[in-house]
Amino acid sequence: MKILVAVKRVVDYNVKVRPNSDSSDVELANVKMSVNPFCEIAVEEAVRLKEKGIATEIIAVTIGTVQSQEQLRTCLALGADRAILVETDIPVEPLAVAKCLKAVYEEEQPDIVLMGKQAIDGDNNQTGQMLASMLGCAQGTFASEVSVEEGSIAVTREIDGGLQTLSLKLPAVITTDLRLNEPRYASLPNIMKAKQKPLATRSAEELGVDVSPRTQLLGVELPAQRQAGIKVNDVAQLVDKLKNEAKVIS
Amino acid sequence: MSILVIAEHNNQQLNPATLSALAAAVELGGDIDLMVAGSGCQAAIDQASQIACITKVIAADHSACEHFLAENIAPLIADNASGYTHILAAATTTAKNIMPRVAALLDVQAISDISAVISENTFKRPIYAGNLIATVQSNDAVKVITVRATAFDAVEATGGSATVETLESVNDMGISSFASEQLAESDRPELTAASIVVSGGRGMASGDNFDLLYRIADKLGAAVGASRAAVDAEFVPNDMQVGQTGKIVAPDLYIAVGISGAIQHLAGMKESKVIVAINKDEEAPIFSIADYGLVADLFTALPELESKL
Incomplete structure (x- = not known):
């Protein structure tokens, strides 16, 4: 069984992001970049499926600038067998990413496509669903547990009301939620080995995909800041304030 | 402008988040229709028809819609999207699952989780876990949008009597099926609706x-x-x-x-x-x-x- 894992290069989750000088976009100069944390969970799940003998080959793919090779090397160090960069020089939207992934899917014919449920930059939560739609295949979004069976996959999903388990025909697209697994760290020997693993570069044009944007970012601002209030001395004062000042309890 | 809002419900009752999605639709202006797709969902359809701000309820009561599987619901929405300039739903896990699939079928870039309507094609939405607010303009002919329910005050749930149009053609795509669920049972109010x-x-x-x-x-x-x-x-x-x-x-x-x-x-x-x-x-x-x-x-x-x- 072949698994395609799609990942995204994003601002590291520890970085405090801010608008750039003219508030036209997020400040990305000299900012640490990493693999999107949800995508790391997807890579980990693929590696575990290989360790269980279910998956035979893991292909990591990303759509982005040439710098995204760094994140693909990380995936190779974590256990992917080879990687594909679909190079673009402009920021790509989920619809365009899904179209590029569809083109890669058609060449590679994987049984399962894994990716994070959302990237922590745009927080769109769209790409997996869009890819499944374009492929006409099933989708298991926000997965907290997956179990591969003969020709199908059982996916437990985190939904507003609790958990829901679906049975999906393969091929299927799975997007990962936080509690699916805890990703491992890449070991130094594996980081060294990853440098030798194959990394192919393609372009969106070559794949016949139009990635021109459909939306325009008009600006980025900081949200309205909340002011810190007061410290109360004890529970009695807290209850008094809530009753008589804020008037939110009676 | 003509807006289609997708109702969230459990076949018995509308989710209050839908009333907030409708509030965003009212801000956009224009005619608003509300789609209720489910199975054994007459009670939800009845409730929907009482909402004052809508023109028409578009109802699909079919076993293929029972568990709101994206594979079955998304084509139903996309097939009935013609004539609408905007398709909205509250940003619940159900809609987050379905709406991007609808957008891909219509070949448009969806706009997730809007927190403000600036104009018919421009919206604000939180990015980077709410650390920044982006203003985004959509250049697509149809805008597929999910709405952050807490950012819009719910519309009145009653006072109207919308007509109900029933969709007969609903397909089970046969690629996904419901197996089981573990839903939280509690006598306490629902988190997103509690004061x-x-x-x-x-x-x-x-x-x-x-x-x-x-x-x-x-x-x-x-x-x-x-x-x-x-x-x-x-x-x-x-x-x-x-x-x-x-x-x-x-x-x-x-x-x-x-x-x-x-x-x-x-x-x-x-x-x-x-x-x-x-x-x-x-x-x-x-x-x-x-x-x-x-x-x-x-x-x-x-x-x-x-x-x-």
């Missing part, structure tokens, strides 16, 4: 200790939530998680207990009207956004709070 929310974090130390919060919640008629840390530690189930990747809440009163205040959590509750933080660490970031902070050991403060309510 008071009491949440616990890692400081609660165990699932059993959440009883301290449940007792206070029951005195206040409140819902109980949790931070990601408390859910990851398996103190409580995932449906209680408040935060960027959990539920977004904006109650009149939010009481955060033993929660340090990671950005991820703040993104899910900082629009609350009044925020109370109880934490023994006076440096905890939660105090920087709390209206009332109490530096105290929660195991002594909570029983005392319960006794004083």
Whole structure:
């Protein structure tokens, strides 16, 4: 069984992001970049499926600038067998990413496509669903547990009301939620080995995909800041304030 | 302009978040139709037809819609999208699952989780876990949008009598099926609809200790939530998680207990009207956004709070 894992290069989750000088976009100069944390969970799940003998080959793919090779090397160090960069020089939207992934899917014919449920930059939560739609295949979004069976996959999903388990025909697209697994760290020997693993570069044009944007970012601002209030001395004062000042309890 | 809103419901009742999605539609202006797709969902259809701001209910009552599987619902929406300039739904897990699939069928770039309507094609939405707000303009002919329910005041649920149009053609695509579900059962209000929310974090130390919060919640008629840390530690189930990747809440009163205040959590509750933080660490970031902070050991403060309510 072949698994395609799609990942995204994003601002590291520890970085405090801010608008750039003219508030036209997020400040990305000299900012640490990493693999999107949800995508790391997807890579980990693929590696575990290989360790269980279910998956035979893991292909990591990303759509982005040439710098995204760094994140693909990380995936190779974590256990992917080879990687594909679909190079673009402009920021790509989920619809365009899904179209590029569809083109890669058609060449590679994987049984399962894994990716994070959302990237922590745009927080769109769209790409997996869009890819499944374009492929006409099933989708298991926000997965907290997956179990591969003969020709199908059982996916437990985190939904507003609790958990829901679906049975999906393969091929299927799975997007990962936080509690699916805890990703491992890449070991130094594996980081060294990853440098030798194959990394192919393609372009969106070559794949016949139009990635021109459909939306325009008009600006980025900081949200309205909340002011810190007061410290109360004890529970009695807290209850008094809530009753008589804020008037939110009676 | 003509707007189609997709209702969220459980076949019996409309989810109040739908009334907030309708409020965003009212801000856009134009005719609004509401689609109710489900199975054995006549009660939800009846409820939908009473909403004053809509022109028409588009109903699909079919076994293929029973569990709101994206594979079956998305084509139903896309096939009936012609003539609409906007397709909206509240940003619940159901709609987040379905709407991008609709957008791909229509070949448009969806706009997720809008928090404000600027014009018919321009919207504000939180990015980077709510640390920044982006203003985005869509150049697609049809705008497929999910709406952050806490950012819009619900429209009136009654006072109307919309006509109901029934869709006969619904397909089961046969590629996905429902197996089982574990839904939280609680007599307490639903988290996203409650006017008071009491949440616990890692400081609660165990699932059993959440009883301290449940007792206070029951005195206040409140819902109980949790931070990601408390859910990851398996103190409580995932449906209680408040935060960027959990539920977004904006109650009149939010009481955060033993929660340090990671950005991820703040993104899910900082629009609350009044925020109370109880934490023994006076440096905890939660105090920087709390209206009332109490530096105290929660195991002594909570029983005392319960006794004083």
